[in-house]
Amino acid sequence: MKKFSRRLFLGTGTATLVLAGCQLTQTQQGVTETKEINIYSSRHYNTDDELYDGFTRKTGVKVNLIEGKDDELIERIQSEGANSPADILITVDAGRLWRAEQAGLFAPVTSEILTEKIPANLRHPDNLWFGFSKRARVIMYNKDRVNPSQLSTYENLGDRPWKGKLVIRSSSNIYNQSLVAGLIEVLGEQATEQWCSQIVANFARPPQGNDSAQIEAVAAGLADIGVANTYYLPRYGKDQDPAKKAIFDKVGVFFPNQNGRGTHVNISGGGLMKNAPNKDHAIAFLEYLASPSAQTFFAQGNNEYPVVAGTPIDPVVASFGQFKEDTTNVSAYGTNNALAVQIMDRAGWR
Ligand SMILES: [Fe+2]
Numbered sequence: 001m002k003k004f005s006r007r008l009f010l011g012t013g014t015a016t017l018v019l020a021g022c023q024l025t026q027t028q029q030g031v032t033e034t035k036e037i038n039i040y041s042s043r044h045y046n047t048d049d050e051l052y053d054g055f056t057r058k059t060g061v062k063v064n065l066i067e068g069k070d071d072e073l074i075e076r077i078q079s080e081g082a083n084s085p086a087d088i089l090i091t092v093d094a095g096r097l098w099r100a101e102q103a104g105l106f107a108p109v110t111s112e113i114l115t116e117k118i119p120a121n122l123r124h125p126d127n128l129w130f131g132f133s134k135r136a137r138v139i140m141y142n143k144d145r146v147n148p149s150q151l152s153t154y155e156n157l158g159d160r161p162w163k164g165k166l167v168i169r170s171s172s173n174i175y176n177q178s179l180v181a182g183l184i185e186v187l188g189e190q191a192t193e194q195w196c197s198q199i200v201a202n203f204a205r206p207p208q209g210n211d212s213a214q215i216e217a218v219a220a221g222l223a224d225i226g227v228a229n230t231y232y233l234p235r236y237g238k239d240q241d242p243a244k245k246a247i248f249d250k251v252g253v254f255f256p257n258q259n260g261r262g263t264h265v266n267i268s269g270g271g272l273m274k275n276a277p278n279k280d281h282a283i284a285f286l287e288y289l290a291s292p293s294a295q296t297f298f299a300q301g302n303n304e305y306p307v308v309a310g311t312p313i314d315p316v317v318a319s320f321g322q323f324k325e326d327t328t329n330v331s332a333y334g335t336n337n338a339l340a341v342q343i344m345d346r347a348g349w350r
Helices: 048-059 070-083 094-102 112-117 174-187 189-202 211-219 232-237 242-250 279-289 292-300 337-346
Strands: 007-009 024-026 032-034 036-041 062-067 088-092 130-142 225-229 251-254 265-273
Touching: 036 070, 036 279, 048 062, 048 279, 048 292, 070 088, 070 094, 088 094, 088 279, 094 174, 094 265, 112 279, 130 174, 130 211, 130 279, 130 292, 174 189, 174 225, 174 337, 189 337, 211 225, 211 232, 211 242, 211 251, 225 232, 232 242, 232 251, 242 251, 265 279, 279 292
Parallel strands: 007 062, 036 062, 036 088
Antiparallel strands: 024 032, 088 265, 130 225, 130 251, 130 265
8 A cells, every 4th residue: 555644735835645554444334444533623733643643543543644834724624615624624623613513514422531621711602612721811911011901901901001011913913812802702793893982092003913913012021011822932942942932931821810710722723524524533533632641742842732621831821820721711712802893994994
């Protein structure tokens, strides 16, 4: 048999699909099926090979990985339709999982393992998709310019003392859409729109760049405070380049709303595809992702937080401290997404 590599990349260049060590089994009906699953994923971290190899060692099921950008993967599975070889989609942000859900891609999974291990607020109410790691969207501050005692809540970011001192990326970004969608859920539409207008008035510059760009702007003193997902900061701390390390040292992490509902969290996650050709193996893979070793690799690959209680946390991530999480069901980020986008647009958040 011809040997292929595991990965198939979408979008750029040519690709190869894996069938290495293609293992066949006899099902009860006597049908010969290949022991493999096809995972469409927007992840591409160093620990992922360990993650997939661990599953193959445990089950004998080969993992074929199709990597691509988040929205491209959703479009690809949609266009493949009933003939899609996709068994599982893994992507980031509950708002984006909701997009895939709206496209009709997921099938519900009934699994005691998943419902027991994954907190209810981090999975779809009908178990169409599940969170496998958590990210917190926090305030990052310049340690020379800001005393953390000046910080308290997301709401506080709209206060006048921060005029011209706040950076955050654009409203087209799904993380911000989900943040605002979460605020709609807890504060209501009117208060959220008012908050958006207030923080727009506090912008140090028109939104530009990704979360890393906000961290760099804060470190450089272009702004006092910024909003970013926690996992962007450890990348600087772990870099060998002293200039990158200096950025890490300059920037503090503040978890907002600790005296109230808690800090906004989002997920990386995935679910079973409606037309999955290898359904049983795919469900076994989702359950595997909730196991202790897989949780460790899944979270550490991107310096995120595991979702299953008791999983060890990366030391740099742990150095930010423990925090209280907002337990709003992340599926609200999807259902409130359209309204969030409208509100941000009305508030002039570009
Ligand atoms: Fe990100």
